[in-house]
Amino acid sequence: MSCCAPGAEMALDLNGATSVLPSSQEIRLASRSLGDDLRQTDLSVPTVHCAACIQTIEAALGKLDHVESARVNLSTKRVAVRWRGDEVPPFVAALGRLGYEAHLFTPEVDDKDKTLAELIRAVAVAGFAAGNIMLLSVSVWSGAEGATRDLFHWVSALIAIPALAFAGGIFFRSAWNALRHGRMNMDVPIAVGVSLAYAMSLYETINHGDHAYFDASVSLLFFLLIGRTLDHVMRERARTAVKGLSQMAARGAMVMRGDGARDYLPVGEIEPGMRLLIAAGERIPVDGKIIQGTSDLDCSLASGESTPKNVAPGEAVQAGVLNLTGPLTIQATAAAKDSFLAEMVRLMESAEGGRAHYRRIADRVSALYAPLVHLTAFVTFLGWMAATGDWHRAMTIAIAVLIITCPCALGLAVPIVQVVAARRLFESGIMVKDGSAMERLAAIDTAVFDKTGTLTLGQPRLVNADSIDPGMLAIAADMAAHSRHPFSKAMTGFAAPGGQHKFDAVTEHPGFGIEATVAGSTWRLGRRGWAGWKARTGGEGKHGYGGTALTKDGFIVATFDFENALRADAAAAIKRLNDAGVSMQMLSGDTAAACAEVAKLLDIDDFVPCLLPSGKLERIETLAKVGHKVLMVGDGLNDTPALSAAHVSIAPATAVDIGRNAADFVFLRESLLAVPLALGVSRKAGNLIRQNIAIAIVYNAVAVPIAILGHVTPLIAAIAMSASSLLVIGNALRLHGFMANATVQVIQKVRRSAVGYSAQSS
Amino acid sequence: MTTLLYLIPVALFLGALGLSGFVWALRSGQYEDLDGAAERILIDRDDKPGR
Numbered sequence: 001m002s003c004c005a006p007g008a009e010m011a012l013d014l015n016g017a018t019s020v021l022p023s024s025q026e027i028r029l030a031s032r033s034l035g036d037d038l039r040q041t042d043l044s045v046p047t048v049h050c051a052a053c054i055q056t057i058e059a060a061l062g063k064l065d066h067v068e069s070a071r072v073n074l075s076t077k078r079v080a081v082r083w084r085g086d087e088v089p090p091f092v093a094a095l096g097r098l099g100y101e102a103h104l105f106t107p108e109v110d111d112k113d114k115t116l117a118e119l120i121r122a123v124a125v126a127g128f129a130a131g132n133i134m135l136l137s138v139s140v141w142s143g144a145e146g147a148t149r150d151l152f153h154w155v156s157a158l159i160a161i162p163a164l165a166f167a168g169g170i171f172f173r174s175a176w177n178a179l180r181h182g183r184m185n186m187d188v189p190i191a192v193g194v195s196l197a198y199a200m201s202l203y204e205t206i207n208h209g210d211h212a213y214f215d216a217s218v219s220l221l222f223f224l225l226i227g228r229t230l231d232h233v234m235r236e237r238a239r240t241a242v243k244g245l246s247q248m249a250a251r252g253a254m255v256m257r258g259d260g261a262r263d264y265l266p267v268g269e270i271e272p273g274m275r276l277l278i279a280a281g282e283r284i285p286v287d288g289k290i291i292q293g294t295s296d297l298d299c300s301l302a303s304g305e306s307t308p309k310n311v312a313p314g315e316a317v318q319a320g321v322l323n324l325t326g327p328l329t330i331q332a333t334a335a336a337k338d339s340f341l342a343e344m345v346r347l348m349e350s351a352e353g354g355r356a357h358y359r360r361i362a363d364r365v366s367a368l369y370a371p372l373v374h375l376t377a378f379v380t381f382l383g384w385m386a387a388t389g390d391w392h393r394a395m396t397i398a399i400a401v402l403i404i405t406c407p408c409a410l411g412l413a414v415p416i417v418q419v420v421a422a423r424r425l426f427e428s429g430i431m432v433k434d435g436s437a438m439e440r441l442a443a444i445d446t447a448v449f450d451k452t453g454t455l456t457l458g459q460p461r462l463v464n465a466d467s468i469d470p471g472m473l474a475i476a477a478d479m480a481a482h483s484r485h486p487f488s489k490a491m492t493g494f495a496a497p498g499g500q501h502k503f504d505a506v507t508e509h510p511g512f513g514i515e516a517t518v519a520g521s522t523w524r525l526g527r528r529g530w531a532g533w534k535a536r537t538g539g540e541g542k543h544g545y546g547g548t549a550l551t552k553d554g555f556i557v558a559t560f561d562f563e564n565a566l567r568a569d570a571a572a573a574i575k576r577l578n579d580a581g582v583s584m585q586m587l588s589g590d591t592a593a594a595c596a597e598v599a600k601l602l603d604i605d606d607f608v609p610c611l612l613p614s615g616k617l618e619r620i621e622t623l624a625k626v627g628h629k630v631l632m633v634g635d636g637l638n639d640t641p642a643l644s645a646a647h648v649s650i651a652p653a654t655a656v657d658i659g660r661n662a663a664d665f666v667f668l669r670e671s672l673l674a675v676p677l678a679l680g681v682s683r684k685a686g687n688l689i690r691q692n693i694a695i696a697i698v699y700n701a702v703a704v705p706i707a708i709l710g711h712v713t714p715l716i717a718a719i720a721m722s723a724s725s726l727l728v729i730g731n732a733l734r735l736h737g738f739m740a741n742a743t744v745q746v747i748q749k750v751r752r753s754a755v756g757y758s759a760q761s762s
Numbered sequence: 763m764t765t766l767l768y769l770i771p772v773a774l775f776l777g778a779l780g781l782s783g784f785v786w787a788l789r790s791g792q793y794e795d796l797d798g799a800a801e802r803i804l805i806d807r808d809d810k811p812g813r
Binding site: 054055073074075076117124125135148151155159 | 766770774778781784785788789794795796797801802804805
């Protein structure tokens with residue numbers, strides 16, 4: 001039977017991945033040439049997580065024809081495939097068969113993270129210099145005298161110069177930049193302290209003085225650079241992972257020329273008036289008008305409406321919607337830069353203002369702290385000048401004050417906590433864009449949820465399976481395996497374990513359903529009015545004309561009811577948020593009835609249906625105006641402006657590209673418990689950060705008077721500085737305990753629901 | 763005392779050697795996939811040592 005084999009393949013495809021495989025032209029477009037006929041394609045594979053995954057993927061891809069090599073990068077969850085020849089090897093399909101969902105992404109021309117490399121080099125140089133100078137200083141402290149001491153000081157000075165120039169450059173540039181714009185940041189006291197200390201030490205060395213501060217200035221740089229590197233690593237890791245998941249925007253389309261020739265063009269080159277061929281399963285790249293063909297469109301990402309929409313020639317379609325069942329020919333009415341997608345980006349950019357005003361806690365503290373430090377040092381200098389008249393002594397003590405107050409602990413206090421927290425969240429499948437996102441999340445009092453794709457999975461579920469004759473259900477499931485319609489996908493899970501039914505012919509009627517013939521009778525699965533052409537269809541049944549039915553020779557043998565499946569743990573997540581004192585709202589583009597149903601299931605009192613993207617944006621802005629700090633959780637294109645307008649936002653990994661880019665957090669697993677988990681960790685991290693800042697302030701309160709009184713030797717300064725840093729790091733590590741508990745709970749939940757799911761589907 | 767005159771340069775040279783080794787490793791991309799490197803030691807390769 002000719003139809004069975006493709007049917008079986010299709011079922012595998014449907015079970016394996018919900019997204020659509022990119023076409024080979026698309027892969028070719030996204031790959032880059034390495035010269036000599038060799039090409040490299042980068043794929044994002046978010047589910048890679050262990051050595052076994054690496055081995056499976058590399059071995060399977062390496063075995064494909066024309067594939068030169070495949071290399072998995074576990075940190076960024078990417079696979080780089082190098083291949084030769086004209087034909088694109090079927091690596092995406094191969095990954096799909098292994099159970100890994102792969103997405104294409106376009107690597108930027110300049111993909112390497114230059115800042116990170118520079119920071120790590122700076123840490124290495126500062127560490128090397130600090131270690132050597134410290135060794136020499138210890139010899140001085142333990143009693144080196146005269147010429148030996150001078151020699152050691154000179155060697156220290158020589159080592160410190162390149163270290164300050166190279167490693168300190170990062171701070172000097174930033175401080176200069178801030179001062180030039182009339183601002184104050186943490187880097188200003190660092191730059192001033194370090195350079196004054198070096199200059200003073202050099203003066204001491206030339207005049208055969210007893211004390212030099214080379215060790216202090218360089219080890220200060222070393223500690224601060226560690227904090228800065230950690231901060232950067234956290235941000236960059238989440239950003240690359242988020243960037244990697246590009247799946248939703250169409251990369252190009254098949255264009256039909258006037259003379260009948262067909263070209264695959266990238267989205268940017270599509271112009272209004274071109275005729276595009278959109279196969280079933282492809283996304284529509286630009287806004288357009290249908291000129292030929294009927295189909296069902298999945299608009300859930302664009303409008304939030306969950307039921308597929310039937311379309312016929314003459315209707316307008318928006319960029320980003322997924323063509324489900326039949327091939328379409330559309331005429332582009334707008335270029336990519338003028339389409340619905342671009343409109344969303346514009347709305348989003350104009351909405352971003354509110355968030356830009358947020359200043360990170362570290363910046364706020366340093367704005368207060370930096371002038372205070374300089375003032376204290378200056379007053380100390382004046383005081384000692386007045387008391388003793390010895391400018392050299394006054395200067396030395398002022399520098400000691402400057403060094404001991406240098407925000408070493410402050411510099412580490414914030415990033416170390418955020419890195420530990422981000423690492424923990426990452427392990428539970430939540431990616432954090434940057435540290436300020438955690439600070440903002442900790443402050444929220446209102447959470448706004450989108451419905452489709454966020455509270456619900458955006459995929460319908462068959463609810464009356466128990467009341468349907470299992471034989472009929474199995475036939476329906478086997479027919480459904482031939483279609484991409486969401487209702488069909490929901491049905492394929494109920495196939496009889498014995499194997500496929502033998503159909504003589506299966507055809508899909510786009511917009512209506514599937515027709516199959518078996519042993520002379522005709523079976524139809526689809527819209528009630530179309531399938532049951534002999535049945536009395538007027539006004540009967542729960543859903544009347546519009547429901548889904550299975551018919552044999554025109555008589556209805558089974559009817560199907562669907563509802564949107566709730567995301568795993570949605571109810572538990574809402575309850576936890578309520579317990580945490582966060583009030584809840586649901587905004588949706590879907591109908592009032594659909595919203596009311598979900599709201600009732602989840603116990604949400606406050607919801608607004610039928611909202612346009614700008615409507616959601618307005619709701620968020622109104623809430624913000626009355627003083628609420630709003631968390632937005634959403635996934636659709638229509639949520640994107642709201643995501644960027646909210647105080648902080650979370651998106652699931654299934655969200656559209658620009659949605660994920662607009663969101664501050666992205667959760668990779670299905671469970672919605674990620675939201676309360678992220679909130680809990682952020683609040684805990686916020687507490688630890690405040691504690692750390694308090695520790696740093698207490699340290700200063702103790703150390704500064706000693707320094708002002710002139711009792712600080714370089715040894716004491718070095719010990720005090722290191723001790724305060726270690727204290728801050730130790731405090732940050734306390735987050736481990738809290739997170740360990742929370743993570744275990746979530747993992748157990750996920751396991752349980754996974755077991756439940758496999759039991760259900762087998 | 764005179765020993766210091768050559769011991770200090772020797773110590774600095776060795777340290778600088780380590781530093782340049784690190785910078786070389788950084789440039790050649792060995793720090794690009796730290797998680798992957800940690801997991802890869804668990805992978806059994808089929809290729810046996812030659813006899």
